[in-house]
Amino acid sequence: MTRQRNNFDTADSFGQPTRRGPLSEGDRVQVRDPKGRFHQIILVRGGRFQSNRGGFDHDDIIGSPDGQVIVTDEGRQFQILRPLQVDYVMSMPRGAAVVYPKDAGVITHMGDIFPGARVVEAGAGSGALSMALLDAVGPGGCLISVERRQDFADIAAANVDLWFGRRHPAWDLRVGDVDAVLAGLEPASVDRVVLDMLAPWENIGAVTHALMPGGVLVCYIATVTQMSRLVEELRASQRFTDPIAWEDMRREWHLDGLAVRPEHRMVAHTGFLVITRLLAPGVAPQERTTRPAKAAEGLGGAWDEEQEWTLEKVGQRVNSEKKVRKVRRDVVAQADTWASDGRKEDADE
Numbered sequence: 001m002t003r004q005r006n007n008f009d010t011a012d013s014f015g016q017p018t019r020r021g022p023l024s025e026g027d028r029v030q031v032r033d034p035k036g037r038f039h040q041i042i043l044v045r046g047g048r049f050q051s052n053r054g055g056f057d058h059d060d061i062i063g064s065p066d067g068q069v070i071v072t073d074e075g076r077q078f079q080i081l082r083p084l085q086v087d088y089v090m091s092m093p094r095g096a097a098v099v100y101p102k103d104a105g106v107i108t109h110m111g112d113i114f115p116g117a118r119v120v121e122a123g124a125g126s127g128a129l130s131m132a133l134l135d136a137v138g139p140g141g142c143l144i145s146v147e148r149r150q151d152f153a154d155i156a157a158a159n160v161d162l163w164f165g166r167r168h169p170a171w172d173l174r175v176g177d178v179d180a181v182l183a184g185l186e187p188a189s190v191d192r193v194v195l196d197m198l199a200p201w202e203n204i205g206a207v208t209h210a211l212m213p214g215g216v217l218v219c220y221i222a223t224v225t226q227m228s229r230l231v232e233e234l235r236a237s238q239r240f241t242d243p244i245a246w247e248d249m250r251r252e253w254h255l256d257g258l259a260v261r262p263e264h265r266m267v268a269h270t271g272f273l274v275i276t277r278l279l280a281p282g283v284a285p286q287e288r289t290t291r292p293a294k295a296a297e298g299l300g301g302a303w304d305e306e307q308e309w310t311l312e313k314v315g316q317r318v319n320s321e322k323k324v325r326k327v328r329r330d331v332v333a334q335a336d337t338w339a340s341d342g343r344k345e346d347a348d349e
Helices: 085-091 101-110 128-137 150-164 178-184 200-210 224-237 321-338 343-348
Strands: 028-032 038-042 048-051 054-057 068-071 077-081 118-122 142-147 171-175 190-196 211-221 244-246 253-256 259-262 272-277
Touching: 038 048, 038 085, 085 101, 085 128, 101 128, 101 211, 101 272, 118 128, 118 178, 128 142, 128 150, 128 171, 128 190, 142 150, 142 178, 150 171, 150 321, 178 190, 178 200, 190 200, 200 211, 200 224, 211 224, 224 272
Parallel strands: 118 142, 118 190, 142 171, 190 211
Antiparallel strands: 028 038, 028 077, 048 054, 068 077, 211 272, 244 272, 253 259
């Protein structure tokens, strides 16, 4: 089934019909039940949402304005809103771990991802960061997303297509090695490079080839050992500004009358961000005003053995092959049904 009411003929209208106006069949909505739990569903005529706290018919809200509160015959209330991108990302099917919205927002801002920019991203994972980058570059930009695994690429493609309602015109999703993709681009033809991968230091040479002088490299990494090696390799290359590294944490607050206090739980460490910019050819980096400690000089140590680097050893959660196959099957089927416009043409090409 293909949605007919969306109009993507102009860049200005891209994506907006799915996020404005009355609720329609095929719209994704987020339901908050009486216990405060969230559920995301796609509206279908004749369909019904049911939970252990009650339910409602989809037909009761199709055609109604966004932002509804349904009261069931039992007196229970269900709040219904179109999900924000942050809601969608946190609930969408995953093959690889997602870049959390708190980090995706910082990447697009601190990486200065601007409308019309040409950006290379690796890897695509489950598509969370790709959505944020596509929003930032807009229909007139270009995002080349590179993913090594075909099954992860399929999951990312389905998730992103479901969010936008079709294939985004600025998105070029490729399966392969980012080093080869960057090396195959014209020299100095890329504005920004974003690397979310196990060993980003292996791609410094290819990044230097494709990135234009003054362009920004952003790396998202999980552990201190990865960050240490990346920073030392960037400095050793003599092609980049001195890297800056940080992490962002998010803590919500409990709001109930006079009981206003921080929540006991928070989204603490998810990853480190390292940002640097490419210098012009033949330009030496600015000399550091302070000498590094002797212990920081050079490379070496256990982490220098590349064969020892695995996702499991750096503590990242890895889904089983069985789980990835199930996620891929389910989300691709949804995307083929509700975001089919543009997907078949891409497959044929």
